[in-house]
Amino acid sequence: MLEARALRKSFGRTTALEGVSLSIGEGEIVAITGPSGSGKSTLLHCLAGIIRPEAGEVTFGGRRVDSLDDAGRTRLRRESFGIVFQHGELVPELSAMENVALPLLFGGHAGQESLRSAMEALERLGVADCAERLPGELSGGQSQRVAVARALVAGPKVVFADEPTGALDSLAGELVMKELVRTAEAARMALVIVTHDNRVASYANREIVLRDGRVAG
């Protein structure tokens, strides 16, 4: 469903990815691991259409992602992907519940229905009590759970998550991982997780290890 072939990406003189190829199936849970600086986030961003590789191809459902223009990639992300960034990246002026409702509102759903679904997603992630708060009034871990709720709420085909449990204690981390895995299994959603944490990687069907921008195993 999601494929990458011979990806290369550099930043100035730093080669972040070199010759990375992989294929991820529907409903598959894949952990991307490897040392700091090995290219994990860069790979996730290329797969999700956030940045474009200099060489190689990314396809989703047989359609090229990397050759789409910015508007095309934004539309694809909105329609088919859910993304959890390392630091939450919530809209600061909107409440937690409104942040979670955004993907539904962008998708043309009615306001009340979107807010109700957002509330249910917050409940499943154990942060319903944060619904009315602004992102600036949330802890790092609460923000991260709100960001996971936002990524899942619109029923994406793929969720990309960069260290989704980095700011969480082990109990909350487990809740987040169980909710991600439950949704992946129930909706045949693929899940691509960048992580340093072996416990998180243990939820995956497969682990892709990067070293110096290449797939090492």
Ligand SMILES: Nc1ncnc2c1ncn2[C@@H]1O[C@H](COP(=O)(O)OP(=O)(O)OP(=O)(O)O)[C@@H](O)[C@H]1O
């Ligand atoms: N925007 C950027 N500008 C310049 N260099 C960058 C940029 N993004 C990444 N890099 C470099 O590319 C390499 C890969 O970075 P990347 O963030 O993908 O690694 P990572 O494996 O996710 O690291 P970490 O585990 O520390 O988050 C690193 O050497 C990094 O310094």
